[in-house]
Amino acid sequence: MRTSQVLIPTLREDPGEAEVVSHRLMLRAGMIRKVAAGIYTYLPLGLRVLKKIENIIREEMNRAGAQEILMPILSPAELWRETGRWEFYGKELLRCQDRHERDFCFGPTHEEVITDLFRREVNSYRQLPMNCYQIQTKFRDEIRPRFGLMRGREFIMKDAYSFDRDEESARVSYQKMYEAYERIFTRCGLNFRPVEADNGMIGGTMSHEFMVLAETGEETILYEEEGTYAANVERAEVLPPASPSTENPLPLETKHTPEMKTVLDVCQFLQVTPAKLVKTLLYQTREGEIVAVLVRGDHEGNDIKISRLLNTAAVTLADAETVTKATSAPVGFAGPVGxxxxxxxADHAIRAMKNFIVGGNAQDTHLLNANWDRDFTVDTFADLRQAQAGDPSPRSQAPLVAAKGIEVGHVFLLGTKYSQAMDATFLDDQGKDTLAIMGCYGIGVSRTAAASIEQGHDAKGMIWPVQIAPFHVHLLPVTNSEMVQETTKSLYHSFTDAGIEVLWDDRDERAGVKFNDADLIGAPYHVTIGDKGLKNGTIEIKHRRTGEVVKIEPSRVLAYMNEQLAQFQLPRV
Amino acid sequence: MRTSQVLIPTLREDPGEAEVVSHRLMLRAGMIRKVAAGIYTYLPLGLRVLKKIENIIREEMNRAGAQEILMPILSPAELWRETGRWEFYGKELLRCQDRHERDFCFGPTHEEVITDLFRREVNSYRQLPMNCYQIQTKFRDEIRPRFGLMRGREFIMKDAYSFDRDEESARVSYQKMYEAYERIFTRCGLNFRPVEADNGMIGGTMSHEFMVLAETGEETILYEEEGTYAANVERAEVLPPASPSTENPLPLETKHTPEMKTVLDVCQFLQVTPAKLVKTLLYQTREGEIVAVLVRGDHEGNDIKISRLLNTAAVTLADAETVTKATSAPVGFAGPVGxxxxxxxADHAIRAMKNFIVGGNAQDTHLLNANWDRDFTVDTFADLRQAQAGDPSPRSQAPLVAAKGIEVGHVFLLGTKYSQAMDATFLDDQGKDTLAIMGCYGIGVSRTAAASIEQGHDAKGMIWPVQIAPFHVHLLPVTNSEMVQETTKSLYHSFTDAGIEVLWDDRDERAGVKFNDADLIGAPYHVTIGDKGLKNGTIEIKHRRTGEVVKIEPSRVLAYMNEQLAQFQLPRV
Structure with a gap:
């Protein structure tokens, strides 16, 4: 393709609206343009990347035995009411009414629609397992859309849904998808890690996230450096403490702690480490119950673990008024005693503590030498805190290491959550009505493109993996001499005939401008054709990732590129 | 693909909801399923057809120099307000509000979004011409969605938009699209005809529709049997009458015509032909003006021509109350006199008439021997009626022939309608701000699939063109003998390896069931493998379209199929 014949509106300046590198570079390289907050047009270069990712996904999903279908973007409210998600989903669900005032939503996910299809069309265990997927535009009405394609409102997803006759078979379907995802992200040329994850709003019993590792990632993952355990920090289990404290209980003591509201304040004032404190966090469940959660001063509560223990959909920290009402003290002085x-x-860690410091439930008051059971009663001890780097792995007890990641895929074993709510049954081999065991499997297509940039870029621009680059070769003639132009044209045709994708910068621009745009766009190979080189019988090929430059005879350039590309399993385009 | 591993829920009975053959057969063949009125899920077979049509479109659009992009499904209201279409579009436009109460619509077409892109990103005549296209799910909130994919609410479209520096260049862009569309529908294997059409709500100065010819079509086209003129009946011009009547004017006469409200009533009562009558049709413009339109008794008024003459967006026939108020008579007795x-x-044809019959503007009253100018004044004579079969062609004067068609594509020369409303300019070669001349070009992807069925089917099911058939070959082993199963398996693999798309009916069903499903699904070649044939050294290949059956040695089957398919330029899948 010739630069003059395709819309690539590159920008020299960083656009003000962009907060993250992928957003900034996709705008600068003319790959996307904003239409409204979190809503973009994909220009030709951006769309090429998406199509390649889509095609890799399609090839691997088909290979794994999944069938491609296409469900509608609009979902009728009736189906969402059957599972309760019409009410539960909240404002992220974009709703509309048709001219007859019937309610619809712009589907952010399609469990309801596929489960409805299943219950109508599938009758027998003989038709199982079944796995249907689609690649589709979806919408989530984020409060603060930002970061470009990383957290857009309208985005492209691959979503797949499996139906199985029993749990064992469902685990096989899940495993097939897990392995397909490993192949997909490997083929996309990404450095990624599957991690154990929470099932969240989707529900179910098991899930893994596929994380592209990048310093700019919003998620934290913890993993064993040598072993196999890896989990989202929200999900990672914390083992109970190995041995309890052997201290003797000391008498409870009241301490005046004027204006000492934070752990740090109290520690400095009392000259102790945070591990001697216990924080009393007042949470409110979705049902309105107030619960006190105790965690050690140097730990953080984990909302998901707390919600699960309390058997509620979600918990939030109580507001100041509620805290004051429950403790008779301003925020910062809550405590379990009295x-x-x-x-x-309480978190497990508390079980091992003695003679700790807690809030006094009165202004400017803390208690020293508090002890559970003696001074207050704990209803349940459990794993309630966020895991941290250095915590022992729940699998090997080796210390966990932390990294930042971007979630690009998520696989869920759903169980019967949706089949039960919607009565999606089949006849088993005994002729008995049986609920299907479901799984669901998502990949953020547009987010994968952005994550690849977060992982692969430098100060000059993007560095695309060969497999999903908008083009393989950026062809850069640096003068208008006949020799340069003829050589360029001939190379362009020989590349194109060989199935190599070329962007030919045929603009009448200075070499510097062309080089800057080429580095910005980030095709893996830059082929530079200049008079000086040609006179010496060479053409320069730059590897965008390493910066390495090789000089090659013109007649050998095609063979060199073919060798380079033969290393990769490229998607069909 | 094996039938047992793909969801093809064929139905033996005709579904009650289906009114047209494509809808009925797509439901019966398990290609689509309804989710809500006019909203469908495409199951694997249906999606395969759509993907093939999409890929033919993509290949031909790229060949014609258009660039693929993807605009968002949600369009912000601000852009639609700039062109006035937010108000003008009415209830067909599905609207919604995001969580911040900002207005959006689910885009049924994208002139506003692309024109906004153009004005932001294109500055110079050097960047023109530019033609961007997308393939996307769109929504139109039809009052009465019906006929399956023929008139759905959510549907798949290819829409393209061209920008040119002047009218001449814009006509070249238009012609390129016209020719690309001819290639596209030819490659889809369809019998179609491009016809002149009205620009309607899209606006602009010229347009052609691409009509798939089918008896079940909702549109009527008129064309020259030998020549090149072809037009939608709504658009077809009617020439003024060759020579005026030579009768002498007779005196105006009042006639009592009790309860004679229709042309037929009056003609029978007075023993005259409808061509002696003039109908007085009262129309209301969108602005509220009432206008009397005179057409001959055997002619029909043409709303589009009438609107154009009156320079209004749309006209509707006035309701009974308005008619009575304007004429002092009940409906059926309106007339121009007094x-x-x-x-x-008045329509042209009236100009040639003398001594005609009109309504008397009083109950049960008509006037005989009315003459224009003498008895009433006509503001304008113009072409205001619907053309009919037998009318002389405006090009050659040869009589026009009528046929039924289904609109699958529409190309429009828009002129500056949108660029003016949105101030989309570029700098011309003199450095002057100039409005871009636009064109837009649509293809109904899902409707093309349905139109192909309306054109190609018989009592047993669908008859797909090879190019867009869900599979090329339906492989039908009729017994479970080892010989049949081994031969089938071997053929399946040799077809698949050769890139021939095969659906292998591996179900444990009677031959009759398999044959019925194969005829229903309508793949072009049915390869039947039976014990008797194999013993005689033959395999049967049925051509679905003609019913012709050939018997071929097993070793020659692959070569035969390769020869058959080599005739076609098949889309990449």
Missing amino acids: LKGVKIV | LKGVKIV
């Missing part, structure tokens, strides 16, 4: 009418649960 | 306060316009 706390009335509020259930107290 | 009609006050209403502009009178």
